[in-house]
Amino acid sequence: MALINYASREINSKIVYYGPGLGGKTTNIKYIYTKLNPEIKGRLISLATELDRTLFFDFLPVDLGTIRGFKTRFHLYTVPGQVFYNASRKLILKGADGIVFVADSQIERYDENIESFENMNDNLQTYNLTLDRVPLIIQYNKRDLPNITSVEELQKVLNPQNKFPFFESVACQGIGVFETLKEVCKRVLMTLG
Amino acid sequence: MREGINIFEEDFWAITDILNRLLQGTNARTILLIDKAGQLITSAGDTAKIDVSSFATLSAADFAATSQLAALIGEKEFSTLFHQGEKENLYVCLVADRVILAVIFDQRTTLGLVRVKAKNSAGELEKIFTDIFNKLEQTGPKKGLDIDFTKAAEEELDKLFGF
Numbered sequence: 001m002a003l004i005n006y007a008s009r010e011i012n013s014k015i016v017y018y019g020p021g022l023g024g025k026t027t028n029i030k031y032i033y034t035k036l037n038p039e040i041k042g043r044l045i046s047l048a049t050e051l052d053r054t055l056f057f058d059f060l061p062v063d064l065g066t067i068r069g070f071k072t073r074f075h076l077y078t079v080p081g082q083v084f085y086n087a088s089r090k091l092i093l094k095g096a097d098g099i100v101f102v103a104d105s106q107i108e109r110y111d112e113n114i115e116s117f118e119n120m121n122d123n124l125q126t127y128n129l130t131l132d133r134v135p136l137i138i139q140y141n142k143r144d145l146p147n148i149t150s151v152e153e154l155q156k157v158l159n160p161q162n163k164f165p166f167f168e169s170v171a172c173q174g175i176g177v178f179e180t181l182k183e184v185c186k187r188v189l190m191t192l193g
Numbered sequence: 194m195r196e197g198i199n200i201f202e203e204d205f206w207a208i209t210d211i212l213n214r215l216l217q218g219t220n221a222r223t224i225l226l227i228d229k230a231g232q233l234i235t236s237a238g239d240t241a242k243i244d245v246s247s248f249a250t251l252s253a254a255d256f257a258a259t260s261q262l263a264a265l266i267g268e269k270e271f272s273t274l275f276h277q278g279e280k281e282n283l284y285v286c287l288v289a290d291r292v293i294l295a296v297i298f299d300q301r302t303t304l305g306l307v308r309v310k311a312k313n314s315a316g317e318l319e320k321i322f323t324d325i326f327n328k329l330e331q332t333g334p335k336k337g338l339d340i341d342f343t344k345a346a347e348e349e350l351d352k353l354f355g356f
Contacts, residue, residue, distance in 0.1 A: 001197030003232040007205030012232040040353065042246050047254075056254060059231075061246040064353060067346045075231065075250065091257040095230025178354045189346040 002097050002192055010071045013188050014095050015181075018120050019102035020112035021053070021081030024141040024171040028102060029058050029078055031177045036062060054080040057092045064185070074185055081116065090123045098135045098188040100180055102171070103158060105140050105148040110157075117158055131164070135187035138166040139180045144173070197329065198228055198291075204321055205235065211321075212237035215314040219307050221298040222281070226318070227253055229291050243297075252295050256285060275304065284308065288315045289322040 003012040017025040026046070033044045042061035049055050057077050064072040077096075079089040093099075101120065103113045124130060138159055140151055151168060159166060165183050169176025200208070212224045216237045223238040225245065231253035233245055256274065263271045274285040284296045284307050294315055296307050 001230075003197070003228055003230075003234065004199045005205065005234070007200060007202045008235065014230055014232065043244055045247055045250065056258070059247070059250050061250075064346070065349050067349050068342045070342075072346065072349075073246075075246070087261055088258075091254070091261070094257070095228070095232075182350050182354045185350055186343075186347055190343050192342070 001095055002188070004070075004192070008071075009069050010073070011192065012073050012075060013097040013192075014075045014077065015098045015100065015184055015188065016093055016096040017076065017078040017100045017102055018089070018093070018116065019081055020104055020109060020116040021083070023081055023102045023104035023109070023113075023116075024139075024169070025078040025081060025100075025102045026054055026058050027141075027171040028100070028139070028169075028177050028180070029060050029076055031171060031174045032062070032076065032181060033060055035174065035178070039063075040065070053082065054078055055085070056080065056088050072189075074188075076181075083115070086119065086123070089119070090126060093120075093123050094127060096129075096134060097191070098184045099131075099137070100184050101136060101138045101158070101164075102169075103138060103140050103154060105142045105151075105154065106145055107147050107149050110149055110154075113154070114157055135184060135191060136164045137180055137184045137187070138164050139169050139171075139176060140166060141169045141171050141176075143168045143175075144170045198234070198325065199329065200234065200325065204325055207321055208318065209235060209237065211314050211317050215296070215310055219296065219298065219310045220302040221296045221307060223297040225249060225252070225295040225297075226288075227293040227295060229253055229257070229293060234292065238297075248295075252283075252285060252293055256287070256293050273308070284311060286311055286315055289319045289326065291326065292318070292322055294318065 017028055019025055040063045045059040047056035060076045062074045077092050079092045140154055167176045167180045171177055216224050223240055225236045226234040227249040228234055231250040233249040259274055260270050272287050276283040281299050286294050288294050296311055298307055
């Protein structure tokens with residue numbers, strides 16, 4: 001959870017992008033990296049395979065600025081989506097203050113979304129956390145593709161009670177990327193205030 | 194278990210004092226104190242040439258991955274790590290199960306000295322962090338932020354992301 005240093009007046013929070021493999025988590029982070037001003041972003045670190053699949057995580061620090069005297073910083077992480085990297089996913093989830101679940105809207109990825117969502121819940125439970133305590137935003141990605149499941153259908157399985165805010169996105173074009181980021185940042189800060 | 198860490202003035206200066214003494218006692222280049230989730234708590238020494246955010250994140254990830262390796266061979270944890278470079282070296286040890294002490298040093302000192310002094314400092318730090326965690330367990334993270342903090346944060350987010 002967040003690190004609040006009252007002596008150096010700093011708040012650091014951790015936001016984790018979760019979801020099935022090739023769903024667009026890294027694409028979100030890379031888009032954010034390309035669009036933010038250099039003075040507010042740190043170095044983008046990608047621990048990826050030679051084929052550019054996330055092996056351990058991507059990491060991007062973003063400085064929000066000074067709010068009420070506190071230097072406020074978000075650390076954005078992605079997890080590796082591929083099923084067999086669960087040990088890495090669990091490690092990255094440790095200490096998460098907020099989560100963005102990036103769902104892949106393509107019809108053939110329907111089951112992977114459900115599986116990944118359940119896996120996220122299982123991994124949270126190992127840290128005695130639930131989605132009642134950690135803010136979650138759902139992002140339905142790849143909405144520009146022709147073979148996609150409707151948002152209503154995806155909501156039925158991932159967000160049946162409409163508890164979590166959700167956004168439609170085309171991460172590779174930046175559509176919905178900053179809306180999602182802003183919402184998760186806002187909700188994380190609400191848990192601190 | 195709550196994972197948050199709130200550090201107030203008194204504890205912060207006590208921690209900084211321990212790190213500075215360790216820095217002087219070992220002649221190390223830089224010392225970083227990092228929480229297990231990868232966030233930098235504080236540092237001592239020369240950080241001008243280091244991207245400390247990245248360093249903190251990767252150190253925590255390194256430690257976490259190594260702990261899993263330990264578990265695979267039946268160990269609870271590898272409590273220390275050492276990485277040797279041509280000029281710079283990194284010694285890492287765990288404090289109070291939740292905080293990582295990383296010492297970056299070169300040929301001006303030795304691994305043996307760093308190891309002994311870091312162990313002593315880890316003991317002192319452990320007392321402070323155990324107190325901090327006990328306080329958090331009893332009271333939960335103190336909501337010490339200004340009441341208008343969330344509103345101000347929202348305005349800042351609007352400016353930052355251009356809405």
